[in-house]
Amino acid sequence: MAGVLDDRDAGAGVSPPSPQARISPGSSKRWPRKVLIVGGGFAGLECARRLSNDRRFEVTVIDRTNHHLFQPLLYQVATASLAAPDIARSLRQILMKASNVTVLMDEVTDLSPEIQRVKGKSGQIYDYDYLFLAAGVQTSFFGRPEWEAHTLGLKSLTEAQGIRRCVLSNLEKAELTDCEDERRRLMTVVIAGGGPTGVELSGAFTDLVHRSLRDDFRRIDTSDLRVILVEGSNRLLGAYSEKQSAYALRRLEALGVEIRTDTLVADVTEQCVHFADGSTLEAAAIIWTAGTEATPLTRQLGVPLADRAGRLTPEADLSLAGFPEVFIGGDLVSLADSKGDLIPGVAPAAVQMGRHVAKVLKEEARLERTRFKDQKLELRPRFQYFDKGIMAIIGKNAAVVSSGKLKLTGFLAWLAWLFIHILFLVGFRNKLSVLLGWAFAYARNTPDTRIIVQRQE
Numbered sequence: 089m090a091g092v093l094d095d096r097d098a099g100a101g102v103s104p105p106s107p108q109a110r111i112s113p114g115s116s117k118r119w120p121r122k123v124l125i126v127g128g129g130f131a132g133l134e135c136a137r138r139l140s141n142d143r144r145f146e147v148t149v150i151d152r153t154n155h156h157l158f159q160p161l162l163y164q165v166a167t168a169s170l171a172a173p174d175i176a177r178s179l180r181q182i183l184m185k186a187s188n189v190t191v192l193m194d195e196v197t198d199l200s201p202e203i204q205r206v207k208g209k210s211g212q213i214y215d216y217d218y219l220f221l222a223a224g225v226q227t228s229f230f231g232r233p234e235w236e237a238h239t240l241g242l243k244s245l246t247e248a249q250g251i252r253r254c255v256l257s258n259l260e261k262a263e264l265t266d267c268e269d270e271r272r273r274l275m276t277v278v279i280a281g282g283g284p285t286g287v288e289l290s291g292a293f294t295d296l297v298h299r300s301l302r303d304d305f306r307r308i309d310t311s312d313l314r315v316i317l318v319e320g321s322n323r324l325l326g327a328y329s330e331k332q333s334a335y336a337l338r339r340l341e342a343l344g345v346e347i348r349t350d351t352l353v354a355d356v357t358e359q360c361v362h363f364a365d366g367s368t369l370e371a372a373a374i375i376w377t378a379g380t381e382a383t384p385l386t387r388q389l390g391v392p393l394a395d396r397a398g399r400l401t402p403e404a405d406l407s408l409a410g411f412p413e414v415f416i417g418g419d420l421v422s423l424a425d426s427k428g429d430l431i432p433g434v435a436p437a438a439v440q441m442g443r444h445v446a447k448v449l450k451e452e453a454r455l456e457r458t459r460f461k462d463q464k465l466e467l468r469p470r471f472q473y474f475d476k477g478i479m480a481i482i483g484k485n486a487a488v489v490s491s492g493k494l495k496l497t498g499f500l501a502w503l504a505w506l507f508i509h510i511l512f513l514v515g516f517r518n519k520l521s522v523l524l525g526w527a528f529a530y531a532r533n534t535p536d537t538r539i540i541v542q543r544q545e
């Protein structure tokens with residue numbers, strides 16, 4: 089793999105060092121060690137926090153956005169219950185007191201692990217002693233990139249705001265039109281993908297139209313909005329028990345969501361979904377939550393991919409085979425836990441990986457000063473995943489929780505969901521006042537979030 093950062097590309101006539109001649113991690117004698125973290129999500133941010141104010145490290149966090157995003161509540165921004173700032177916080181602000189951490193807003197476009205270099209879209213080149221690649225995943229269209237133009241994803245704030253803008257604008261247009269067919273199309277939302285995101289989103293849409301917007305319109309009845317959740321397999325929430333899947337289905341149906349399992353999407357064209365059985369559905373909003381794939385950066389590392397989604401399987405210490413100074417973490421990792429189950433792409437797993445990488449780096453810096461320094465690599469600790477379980481909310485007041493043998497459904501599960509998200513948000517927002525504001529907005533459905541902000545063309 090000849091990366092664009094290769095000196096040969098620059099015409100300098102200097103070949104990059106062969107992998108064997110590469111500087112082994114921490115042997116550059118350069119202190120502080122340069123740690124480059126790509127991605128300020130759950131994994132990257134945790135690693136930066138753990139290394140903060142440790143003078144043995146000079147840390148740079150590069151993210152293409154200027155904020156850390158609390159993705160678990162994205163669906164609430166999409167369904168107009170929360171405003172964007174409620175679930176995002178400036179990375180600079182979070183890391184303000186970490187004097188050895190620099191935050192840069194840039195999109196990493198090229199990795200050249202052979203010469204320990206990274207290039208950003210800005211043209212900047214970044215050298216490192218250690219690289220932590222934690223750039224997460226993006227929406228996958230299973231080899232049909234043309235579907236992206238006709239669908240809305242839910243991976244970023246921009247996308248969540250796009251869904252909100254689309255659905256609210258469609259309701260406005262439905263209020264205007266005299267054409268019944270047009271109104272029906274405008275008031276149809278198809279959500280492809282019956283995993284946690286599709287389930288949470290469809291439940292929240294019913295809250296929006298049955299409760300929050302109920303009295304806002306005169307010509308249309310917002311509760312006529314058809315929300316159709318489509319899933320290719322035979323049940324929703326495939327990662328949960330069959331009983332919990334059945335509960336989610338019953339609960340969503342009671343809320344008015346139309347569920348179609350065993351239904352494969354064959355094609356998506358403008359405002360129309362075509363199914364494998366030959367049927368079609370016209371919908372002015374088509375939301376795609378059916379799959380994700382790793383950041384394309386993983387394909388530049390020149391190592392075998394773990395799956396078609398481009399994820400990577402690291403060594404036990406989370407470093408990359410053949411590149412002990414490169415670590416990977418978060419959603420782009422495909423790794424089995426001690427029981428042999430694949431570690432899920434959830435925030436706690438990403439946080440634990442970020443924490444582990446920081447631990448390895450600190451331990452390595454410590455060993456550097458001891459008689460064991462030549463055994464640094466063998467002494468690296470293994471990553472051990474502590475499974476805290478998974479949960480999904482189903483409209484207000486109901487959820488499913490699966491944690492080991494504990495399987496909760498209904499109101500109790502919803503309370504657990506609320507408690508855990510509040511705990512997470514306390515650490516995230518750092519201010520009880522903001523948290524109370526969030527709780528209030530959540531309970532009342534803040535009307536401000538229903539403002540349609542048109543996108544600048």
Ligand SMILES: Cc1cc2nc3c(=O)[nH]c(=O)nc-3n(C[C@H](O)[C@H](O)[C@H](O)COP(=O)(O)OP(=O)(O)OC[C@H]3O[C@@H](n4cnc5c(N)ncnc54)[C@H](O)[C@@H]3O)c2cc1C
Binds near residue numbers: 150
């Ligand atoms: C809608 C939704 C709901 C979810 N709900 C839950 C839930 O309830 N509970 C749960 O535990 N998990 C949930 N998850 C999953 C959870 O959010 C992820 O597992 C977690 O965010 C993964 O962390 P990460 O650090 O790997 O990646 P991310 O948090 O995605 O962070 C990746 C970062 O990398 C940046 N980046 C990407 N590419 C580049 C590049 N080329 N250059 C520079 N920066 C780049 C991105 O801007 C981003 O900030 C949800 C996810 C979604 C999308």
